[in-house]
Amino acid sequence: MELIFEKSRPGRGATTIPRSDVPEVAAGSIIDKNLLREEVDLPEVAEVDLIRHYTQLSKRNFGVDVGFYPLGSCTMKYNPKINEDISRLPGFTSLHPYAPAEFSQGSLQLMYETRQYLSEIFGMADFALQPAAGAHGELTGIMVIKKFFEKKGEKRSQILIPDAAHGTNPASGALCGYQVVTVRSNSEGGVDIDHLRELMAEIVAGLMLTNPNTLGLFERNIEQVAEIVHSRGGFLYCDGANANAFMGKTRPGDLGFDVIQLNLHKTFSTPHGCGGPGSGPVGVGEKLVPHLPIPRIVKRGDSYDWDYDCPDSIGRVRAFYGNFNVMVKAYTYIRSLGPDGLKRASEIAVLNANYVKERLKPHYDLAYDRVCMHECVFSGNRQVKESGVHTSDIAKRLLDYGYHPPTIYFPMIVPEAIMIEPNETESKETLDAFCDTMIAIAHEAKENPDLVKSAPLTTPVRRLDDVKAAREPDVCWKGRM
Amino acid sequence: MELIFEKSRPGRGATTIPRSDVPEVAAGSIIDKNLLREEVDLPEVAEVDLIRHYTQLSKRNFGVDVGFYPLGSCTMKYNPKINEDISRLPGFTSLHPYAPAEFSQGSLQLMYETRQYLSEIFGMADFALQPAAGAHGELTGIMVIKKFFEKKGEKRSQILIPDAAHGTNPASGALCGYQVVTVRSNSEGGVDIDHLRELMAEIVAGLMLTNPNTLGLFERNIEQVAEIVHSRGGFLYCDGANANAFMGKTRPGDLGFDVIQLNLHKTFSTPHGCGGPGSGPVGVGEKLVPHLPIPRIVKRGDSYDWDYDCPDSIGRVRAFYGNFNVMVKAYTYIRSLGPDGLKRASEIAVLNANYVKERLKPHYDLAYDRVCMHECVFSGNRQVKESGVHTSDIAKRLLDYGYHPPTIYFPMIVPEAIMIEPNETESKETLDAFCDTMIAIAHEAKENPDLVKSAPLTTPVRRLDDVKAAREPDVCWKGRM
């Protein structure tokens, strides 16, 4: 499909700028000419061209509204439309972040109560809403821990992270100046307790644990893990990206976690917008509260205000207060479901994952054969051995059947990983149709491997050349309009 | 694709009804049981199923935003997005039609000024906005004429309509109790003046003329036509569906038309919504104003009010005041374009039609070889003779190339008619690409007629069986959920 630049024609336009109702001053008469630009080299298209361009692009994109999206670790549950409508109310979209508190009581109340709800759901003392995404929340959470030790005058230089962890965990640890030490997983997919005990020394700030972990498994030895980490004065950090597994069933705070980051765009059903905006609130236990980012919202009587006076805070991780408009959707979601709805969401998310696991078990190698939580992880090993069909081929073949594939090749400790997260919003028919398709592909792999390897056949483009993209990078169009 | 009924499962739902905050009274305790129903037999689906169902359906639909839509006589110009946004403002959507005038000054002003603008653009004394579509406007216009003669105590039983007219014209005439008499077209596509003179007697209420007519041709002898009709005391009615041809160039009122209906959903760019809502305002000359539908909006000082006291009115043709929300879009459009914009719209609409006409002339039989207005009409005769490829085949083949076909087999006086209305909002590249495709299809018809006859090949369904649909009508699903 043509680029918008290739559709550009000199003299066209999709808008007109209002005439000025104030005296015209030429910029050049005030700003030195050599600080001004000639003209902007942007495309010139009519409104109809613009709309058709992006309408056509949208037709070449796949979202949850289009079909089943079992992308593991991403919790692609259905995004209720009412949340969209509410988030588009001018009362929420049109307010300047520096509006006086008198003007922003609605927004402040919403953020304040969101903090309270999240604290209750996850059993933490308080939450900070500033981080813009999960990884941003991880960074903030680790910074909070770092600040704690700094205040205590303790030097701790290492952070422990299981080998199964998501890439953002080690990256976040490193971005906080910590040396990342990897903890092995044990035979049943949990933390290798002995290895943890061995590694957990006084120079270790803490353990970043994803629970349920990236294998979709709940850490059975969580009490031991917490005990070990805490006994050496470390903090137990929870990557809450998988929080959809346990709402209303258990609470990280109760389990011994000192810090947790959430992904509102996963657990709380805010749409992911092709990769953002997200929102990554950070929850902490009592003794870490003083270190959360500034500003904090305080409630005085019935009214809310900002508090910038937090001397022990890590400071800021971004400007303003966070992705407010995403919080609006999460808040609406929490109020819609209520405590029983959130519980049922987690219960059915787990039930659906186990259903898919049971149905596919005979046809694909199950990485760990035990009850899973909200997602299940298979390996494509059998297919590779039998017919040289790789997980990537299976994923591409799913495209021909109208599905978004599961997450693949993650977690890295599972070879040829296929990570399936069905979510609670999908019906039995949808799950069955997907499982039938996965089984059909398993047969195709046996009987007609080349078909699977040549997939996709029905998409607007065939399989794309990633190597060329990386070898001869072209990230900005160089042509002339 | 499955019907929504086939996706229904007992016990599912896409919404919940609020709990009642008033005392519960069972309907059965007040309304006789035999007037109450058991339960409603409607589908039960989850919100995600609903959204995916209609999202998938939308992907099987073609609109102006998807591509070029040269559907003759329908003026499928681009619908500016600002008009949509404005029409969705709560201030316009959320008001009850019986709101007191004090509450509805904005709506009343908008309707009042719309009347004024339309009167200026078309040179009429006044407009009524009540009709819901073009045909509804025709009906209203003819009723106004009928009422005039009734008041004068004149009996007129016939209405004259050219053979080229749109089907709604004779149907509207008949629905007003008039005997429809057909006027022949002459060799150059205009009204056969002699035939008109012969038919235009004292028992004729008037002539319903489409100008430019359905051949896209302007009635050259309009003065004579008006003279003949008026000299016998008849009224000259203008079907204004083709008004996009002459805004700012000439005015029906000046040309001698006594009545005109418009299609706001064509000329004034309000989207057609798969077949409606439309809006069909009726404009009339001085002496017909008293007969327009009630109520009328009156302006007193700066404020507006309703006037129900119109003794000579035909009464009502629908409840309330018309398709108000459509008027909001038309009003926004008029204010955006202004007088020069409207003029340019018509000029370029005509220019584009003549461009397509010139480019396709060598390849298809042009019905009438003269300057056309906003649309041009070809005949598929040559293709039928050469290779048995019919206009319907050419239309279906266009689907494979991603175009909405022109209007076909209308007007009926042109065999195998192909009626192309490109509109002013389309770029030269779009017109060229379409013409190239039409030419390519003309060649395909010669070289590979079976290919063209087997089209479409790329649509979600192949060519559909209209005969079966009519022979074994199935307009309501009979299955069980």
Next chain:
Amino acid sequence: MDYVPHTPEDQKKIMETVGIRTIDDLFTDIPEKYKLKNLLDLPSALSEQDVSALMKGIGNRNTIPPITLMGAGAYYHYIPAVVGHVISRSEFYTAYTPYQAEISQGILQAIYEYQTMIAKLTGMQVANASMYDGASAMAEAAVLAAKTLNRTRIVVIRSVHPEYRQVVKTYAWANGYEVIETPYEKSGRMNRDALLEAVDDRTAAVLLQSPNFFGIVEDIASIASDVHAKGALLVSGFTEATSLGILKPAGDMGADFVVGEGQAFGNPMNFGGPYLGIFAGTDKFLRKIPGRLAGATVDREGKRGFVLTLQTREQHIRREKATSNICSNEALCALAAGVYLVCLGKNLKKLAELNFQKAHYLKETLSGLTGWESVFSAPVYNEFVMRCPDPKTVNQKLENAGIIGGYELGKDYPDLKECLLFCATEMMTKDDIDRVVSIIMGS
């Protein structure tokens, strides 16, 4: 802001191909003296930003009330978010009537589903793709009856919406038919004897509404057989579409046509339009019913698909012999109604019950006010008539509080001066009702 993409060069090239030197060379067919020499006298063009500001200003000249006691043919209901999202899909709202079925399966199937749901709700075998509104739908049903039966008389009960009766009269007048109105009885229901008396062998159709304009549920079955016995057709309308959620379908009670306003199904009040006319009938009229019909068929490979069907009924084929002249209808409103019905599903009954309860609580509360009394004894759905001291002042008080009051029946029913028609839907809370009462009581 015009929306013409042509650059000067484009225009030059195009004009060359067309072979003209000036644009006006294209308008030579217009008699010279009728060519406009000056620009039209209209406000000058505005940028999108300016037009947006202008229109918001006009919108703000309207007052959107927190509470509405007005029904009378247009109803304030909650519209589920999904409705707006679906009808905002541009593949739907920027399309024309689905003449090219192969690229219009989306709307054709959606309309087929809508027709099916309307048929189920009305107890009919056939429903069309929509008419302009409830009133014109009733008028067209009357005309259709007259044309098919070759009769000239329409009998309509006075408890039918006054504007609907006006529309019926206008259509009847244009066709030279006579319209006879028959009274309602003290209970507010139709006067059965007067009605049947009015029905004779010239009578094409009897028109009624249930709920009628007073919100009263009529016993349709009680007249059906007698009407049919006279060879006339029974056209049963309704004021409030959500009532179909609890009321027995008119089709099950002998109606030949069911017509009504579908706005309550997912369409905003829009100051009166666009709305959609619901039109359903028995199998007998399948080939006579006006308007578009989506029908199922198969493609060349035997795959199910949908088309506009039975078009020989319609104006573009039948021309002056068509029973109706309708061409464009209210497709997008029908789509919205379809989405609404799918979203509500069986909950439509619960919703109707909630409306019933709110209205009855409001009715009781108002009946408790001194000098107020319920006028009619017959059962109602979500509207009812109250007699009260000085209705105008009552409405004025409410208006001063930014609330829309009841419908003043005096202007249409001399016998109902001092009477207001009130409506309560699921949107009205107990607090609203208390507030209304305190405003009415306050001086």
Next chain:
Amino acid sequence: MDYVPHTPEDQKKIMETVGIRTIDDLFTDIPEKYKLKNLLDLPSALSEQDVSALMKGIGNRNTIPPITLMGAGAYYHYIPAVVGHVISRSEFYTAYTPYQAEISQGILQAIYEYQTMIAKLTGMQVANASMYDGASAMAEAAVLAAKTLNRTRIVVIRSVHPEYRQVVKTYAWANGYEVIETPYEKSGRMNRDALLEAVDDRTAAVLLQSPNFFGIVEDIASIASDVHAKGALLVSGFTEATSLGILKPAGDMGADFVVGEGQAFGNPMNFGGPYLGIFAGTDKFLRKIPGRLAGATVDREGKRGFVLTLQTREQHIRREKATSNICSNEALCALAAGVYLVCLGKNLKKLAELNFQKAHYLKETLSGLTGWESVFSAPVYNEFVMRCPDPKTVNQKLENAGIIGGYELGKDYPDLKECLLFCATEMMTKDDIDRVVSIIMGS
């Protein structure tokens, strides 16, 4: 309203297949004593209608001002209608990061086009698919510089947005880097000498903004070569994205990175987020730049297509060795920005000129008030600093009129007590300005 479609039968069947009797059989891995016995203490579930009413109520607790004099990092601009229509396409907003390129060509191409336009506007060869916001983008640029150069010192001018400096400090602190702030001179521009003095062989990056926090246009070229001479990198930010419409691209003046807040490009103020961080750099850093990059390639049939590329830079491959930990970014905001830039096209310059003119008219007008004076002499874009008697009272007066006043600089700049930072965009009319003046003058 939960959004679980399962009927009791569905659930039964599924549980049978899974082989459990109760749902809790699935949660046995949770230590018994940590299983929640009671429901969470949260407000109970609401129907869509009720939640909609609740949320509208909360929204109405906010006051949306008719006039905003506040900029300071978030800007009130007109957003063309097309932007909302495009980002409301559910194929876009309900998708995840485009890991599966073949069914994500829509967003991948749109982002590729966005990257291209950002590169053109900033005068850079590379731009990424967005960062969280302008502040974190600047911080990541600083960290990237330090990591690549193996240096530990960040020099930032005090005329950079105070919150941006805070973010830079937080990121620097976490990595053990030192941040040095250098002053601005009387004119409001950077103090060149002080700056260059602060730059030594430990210095990784110099951070500045143009326009800076005071709205002042900096002469970037005047320091570029000296900064480079010391082996440091020049990170040039901006406060207001629309200024790119008239200002010479920092890339053309020697910047190594251009970072800034892209909100002004078609994103509403949203009470502070979501926004998008613009991040662009020279070719040199193509393989170091943080975040997503969409790149062009071909499919098996040689057809052009797009993928996420150079992923070896990123955390999911590099893990602790990645320069950044960013995963999700602000894709939908970047899409909005892209649509905005396509819509404005060359008119972006006209729009910037209009902003410039409105701001200068406001500046002139306010300078005319007794006791008011413009603080800095250097040229500005659409923001400027005024010293006036009792800024708090000025803002209070405006607030009482429902207007958001200027930014009180005293809290960040002790030397700028009595000073307010004002902003005017194309949204401010002459009438607004007159109104503001009369309110300020009024007692």
